[in-house]
Amino acid sequence: MSTLLDVRNVNKRFATGGLMGRRVVDAVQDANLTLSSDKPEIFTIIGESGSGKTTLARMILGLELPTSGEISFAGKTVSHRVGRQERLEFMAKVQPVFQNPFEAFNPLKRVDRYLESTAKRFLKLKSRDDLDGAMDGALQKVGLSLAEVRGRYPHEMSGGQLQRAAIARALIPNPPLLVADEPVSMVDASLRMSIVNLLKSLRDDLGVSVIYITHDLATAYYISNRLIIMQRGRIVEMGDARTVLDNPEHPYSRLLKASVLSTEDAGDGKLATDPAMVELANELVRRPGRLVDRPDGRMVRTYDRV
């Protein structure tokens, strides 16, 4: 088995603040995960807001260095502190799709120019026809076309259009790994399904692995092979997506599933959560615990009694 991505004992600490005193955030603590290149998969990260999902993704993309531990892609350590050529080769293979398309695009740069510079940079295309072909091909995969996008600035497109354009841009170099940070949170339900199905077919037909970060447990269940659930910087549960979501074990995982709003009681205004569940999940946050293997193949963070 050859390893595509290896995240080993990774920690990330941010220290901020100046005069008023320092604030230290352990954004990611002791993260371990491995993706194999023989078996493309959709690997999902779910978790609390602020639990370190984006930070982990940024480290995998080499945009941020771990404070300790190591991340390697196809055997090489991931870092932005490498030669230009090496960095470019890496970037062609691991492409990002970010959380907020409004932030991902420079407001002063036309969206088609973005796609064009990606095609030039990674595919080394030069002729107008080749560039247009590559851009249109990628845009068609996400339900857009070059004709619709050409000449438009980010603010001239809706959130959904922009997010589709961002995915199209990421697909241009035909990367084996896509890191998609909440790629469907801004699009309508129908489009959400078409993008999620697109990720599925990228995996099944083109062998692309996807790290899929989401708050949507339903689409996670629908497309993921494996998933991790994060709480305050730590992985609290990891395993086969359906095994975990059908029957979550960690108190935070359970709280998460219990908090999913349903449409079954539409109109009843049900917004209450069981306070005991919330309290239990919050209490565990402060304790490190350790990940323990379960017979069904998942790992769950457990805590010694105090």
Added chain:
Amino acid sequence: MTQDLLKVDGLKAYYQMNYFGVTREVRAVDDITMTIRKNEVYGIAGESSSGKTSFIKVLAAAIRPPLRIVAGSVKYDFKSGPIDVATASPAEIEAVRWRRLSYIMQGSMSVLNPLRRIGKTFEDFAMRPLGLTGEAYRARILNHLERLKLPADVLRAYPHELSGGMRQRVTIGLATVCHPEFVIADEPTTALDVVVQKEVLGLIREIQQDMGSSVIFVTHDMSVHANMADRVGIIYAGRLVEEGPTREMFFAPKHPYTAHLVASLPRIGDTTQRPALEGRPPNLADPPKGCRFHPRCPLAVDKCRTEVPPLETVGKDHRTACWRWQDVQPLVSPHAAHGVMA
């Protein structure tokens, strides 16, 4: 007796652009008439790029060229007096902003100045309208942050130091701290985990009920509408195509697009392939004639291709714009929904 807080009448707002002598017009809001009552939560859903953000930007008096109001009125009946934001002067709008009318924009970063600490932004927004200073001001802000489950030290942070979800809660905090009469929110909880989302929605509800204020919010997440909204309105290609009481919209929709929308997401435990809507989204620079949904509608007949269906009343508080509303079958039922969770 419920009173109206907002009356939108025949509203049209277009993006009018001129590229090298060629005029392009995107009819993002094309003849919308609706009413929002005092003390109600109204949810808006619809396709991506159907004009939802454009519409509520007009309601929020937050439009900039090339978006222009072409026709219609947007009249509020605030405690401080009535105002039509379609024609009001910038000074009149300034006088109601944040105190009466607040707006949570899509993409929470946009309102936060990247170079300003969160605490400074709070001062910019809230100090004057609240009329508080010193300890009283600080206590009020801290209390509000606490309700939003934000630690006090976010006030010292710069926006980029916060996670997406924290930034979104900060924005909600800014929009609600002055207890406005009308809150407009564009995707207010999309970046939040489901636990915090539920808490924040509960909080918005609570503030709304405390104050007897009204909320209009846009989201793609139909389960949020199901649990938050008193009424739901569906926008398709710049038009309001259906609105009604939340429960009816889910279980007895009277427009084929609504029926599709409420059935399109899987639930946890469900892995059956969901059909996406066929055909392309309409082009708002050149929308289809007749009913704008006709190229993609499973029920379309000849009449739909030529004649625009009016928004007609089909039940109490329930209006739809479909020639064949009587033939629309719900795709989900309250009972079937339970069976899925095996």
